[in-house]
Amino acid sequence: MNYENPDLLTPLAADYVLGTLRGPARRRFERVLTRVPAALAATLRWEDDLAGLNGALEPVQPSARVWRGIESRLALTARAPARSAPRRAWQFALAAGLVTVALIAGLLVRERQLAVQPVAALGADAAHPVWQVERRKEYVSLRIRVVGAVERRAGRSYELWALPKGGAPVSLGLLPEEGAVDRPLSEVQRTALLVSDKIAVSIEPAQGSPTGSPTGPVILVASVSARG
Amino acid sequence: MSTTDDAATGRLSVPSAPTATEPGSAELEALLARCASRDAAALEALYALVAPILLGVLLKMLRRRDLAEDALQDVFVKVWQQAGQFDRIRGRPLAWLISIARYRAIDLQRSQRPMLALTALHLELEPSLQVAGTAADAMGLGLGGALARCLDEIAAPQRRCLALAYEQGLSHGEIARAVGEPLGTVKSWVRRSLLSLRRCIES
Structure with a gap:
């Protein structure tokens, strides 16, 4: 034509x-x-x-995995070489199944690993973790310890999320601002965690997210360590 | 959005060319320009601004959150790769971004049809075709009153077909099944509604 x-x-x-x-x-x-x-x-x-026909255009907050996916997909081709080299090394370390928490803290002894295994270290960077998340064997419960400085915000809390592959985030409860908590996991939480490569922290109202999904900014995302 | 009173017809009309001064548009354009020069922080800022809007569009078309989020990822990868082309074409930035999202959804629907068929045709959400509200207007989407008025001029059954196609991404055949009209009727309804919409917007 x-x-x-x-x-x-x-x-x-x-x-x-x-x-x-x-x-x-x-x-x-x-x-x-x-x-x-x-x-x-x-x-x-x-x-x-x-x-203009996109009418009501109800915005929907994407889960944290979407941006992480974009970042990792573009890192391969789009990042400046100066930045991509250390990043790749870091990703390689994760891909090799190195247990990040054990590396960072250098604390865990073999005996303890039998009972408690690392899940992730949460912090702005690997050298400065703020929370360490560990699990009892079989994911009966999570132990969350504050190991760095938690910035307190009035009327706000930090909520931990499992980011299951291909699904919506599942809350793992609020993070402690000091000390440590031992938190039993529900069946839903356990299943979500088992199929999550990442966990994330968002800022929420004092009582936690009112909707069951992250409503505030996601401030931290961490990879879940290899499962033993 | 500036409108002028057309004395001859007593109708409101809008300039057909996008106005460069629409609030928000400039910000999106600046971010796209920075994306074109490989500024990753600009992509992140753009994502924060428009990803929720695009996910809303994608969810309506794909229905499943996992598919919609995968598509959203594809959209931003593409935006990063094609940001340099935006300057050349000079549409409205949000319209361009929405188009990329919708085309991605349409392509995905093709491959996901068998899986989507169970849920997609429930049509439990009556498509509405509402004219963009404040959030979208702020980013330079709205044609405002003109578009609303022009939509009103289209008869309800035809408008519904348009909505099923635009909002939910249904094909002619799927629309025909959804509204219980012959395929040929639906095709001509859709085509005629679009052309009358165009004539009306231009008038």
Whole structure:
């Protein structure tokens, strides 16, 4: 067809933008877009016109794993080499299954590992953990210890989340601001933790998230150590 | 958003070209420009601003949170890779971002159809096609009154077809099944509604 003819192009571009142009025809039009400026212009006009239809546009807060995924996918190709080298080394260390908490703290002795195993160290960087999260064998409970300086915020709490692969975050309860807690895990929490590569901390109201999902900013994300 | 009274028709009309002064648009454009020069902090700031909006769009189309979040990830990877092209085309930044998200959802629907079919066609959420509200307006999306008025001019059944296509990403065939009309009718309804929407916006 003659893609310069606006009478043909306008409805075709509309079909494309609306999404009702499907299959091979859609692929074909995408190729046309790369070489026919009039087709691109017609498409952009429809995009602008129809974007206003996104009506109520109820924003939904993505779970923390989405941004982490973007970061790790782009790190491979997009980061400056100066930054990517140490990062890759760090990722390699995780991929190799090194137990991060044991490395960072250098505290755990073999006997204790039988009973209590590290889950993650939470802190701004590996050298300065604020909380250490360990688990009793079989995930009966979590032991969470404050090992760094917790910045206290009036009326706010820090909530711990499991980030199960392909699912919504599951609360693991509020983090202590001092000392240590031993927290039994429910079946839901245990299952979530078993399929989580990461756990995260968000800032929530004093009583914790009112919705069951993180509502405040996610301030920390940490990888879950290899399961023993 | 500036509107002018059209004395001849007594209707409100809006400039068809996006205005550069829309609040929020400039901020998004600046962030996209920084993304184009490989500033990762700009991508993170952009994400904080628009990811929840895009996830809202994606959820309506894909219905499943895991799929929608995977798609959201793809969208931002693409935005990072194509941010340099935004300057060239000069649409509204949020419209461009929403389009990338919608196209990703449409492509994913193709491969996920068998899985989605069980849930996607329940249509328990009546599509509404509401004109962008304050949050989107702030980012330079809204056509405001003109679009609302133009939508009102489209008859309800036709508008519903448009909504099923735009908001939920249904194909002509799926819309036909959902509204119980022949495929040919649905195709011509959709096409005619779009063209009358365009004529109305331009008037």
